[in-house]
Amino acid sequence: MPKLGELVLLVSPRGKRYMRRVEPDNDIHGTDGLLKMADIMSAGYGSIVHTHKGKPYRVQRPTLHDLVKGVKRQTQVIYPKDIGYICMKLGVGNGVKVIEAGSGSGSLTLALSWFAGERGQIHTHEAREEFMNLCRRNLDWAGVGQNVTLYHHDIANGFLVNDADALFLDVRDPWEYVRHIPAAIRPGAVCGFLVPTIDQVSSLLVELEKGPFDEVEVSELLLRGWKAVPDRMRPNDRMIAHTGFLIFCRHQEGLEQVKAQVSLGTRERKQEAARLERMAASRSEDHDIAGDDLSDADGDNGDE
CATH class of the missing domain: 3.10.330.20 (Vcp-like ATPase; Chain A, domain 2)
Structure with a gap:
């Protein structure tokens, strides 16, 4: 009752x-x-x-599906079809420590809290205070969140916790924060990202290939229901199609040792050459930026 x-x-x-x-x-x-x-x-x-x-x-x-669909929204929420796959890929379970950034309205945070159980820890970062407060209200409404810590924090300066088993970013420009991830997670941890456009996927992949990340996956989940009439079975007229691209990878040090032992075919050699060219261009760009910053610092002597 x-x-x-x-x-x-x-x-x-x-x-x-x-x-x-x-x-x-x-x-x-x-x-x-x-x-x-x-x-x-x-x-x-x-x-x-x-x-x-x-x-x-x-x-x-x-059910959890009902709760996720019932949260109050001020932002676009992650759909249940994506949430299930995210939690599976990240390995979320009782006792797992997860870092999240981009709490938003809290639909994913709610599910992470549900699956992480009493011994789990969810540490979610949100740059906008009104969204952080909304996330907390939705967690309280759903009767979960006792294992959730919310931070009003911009991850441009890194994450406020470390030693996490998994990490997920739902932010506009995740490639800007990839450099902070290794310090926040355990070796071998799984990381996930959600972005709406393919241009964002490309920008993220360019950053991930700088390492130390492996097993990169890009997925898009489409959900099509069927009319449940035994003698007239056919697909529904509408479906939940594109809601976002999911990108997953695993933290992995020492990748160059592994790649040195892999025999590459013609296509793979071309892809590796293109990767090395991108890496060289990126290092050159970083060097130029550092040089410009140094020049600016030297030229700023306080003279009027």
């Missing part, structure tokens, strides 16, 4: 879903009539309750 303070999911005869907190007098008033919370509490999960007009409502326990 639903207990005081819990969330309960109520489904109308037409399939409309209502999430309500179990509190005295928190009744539902709608076109189907009055649905009393006292009746919901006495009915229990998996049962049917009726409004004063006799309309039947199903009483259900909310």
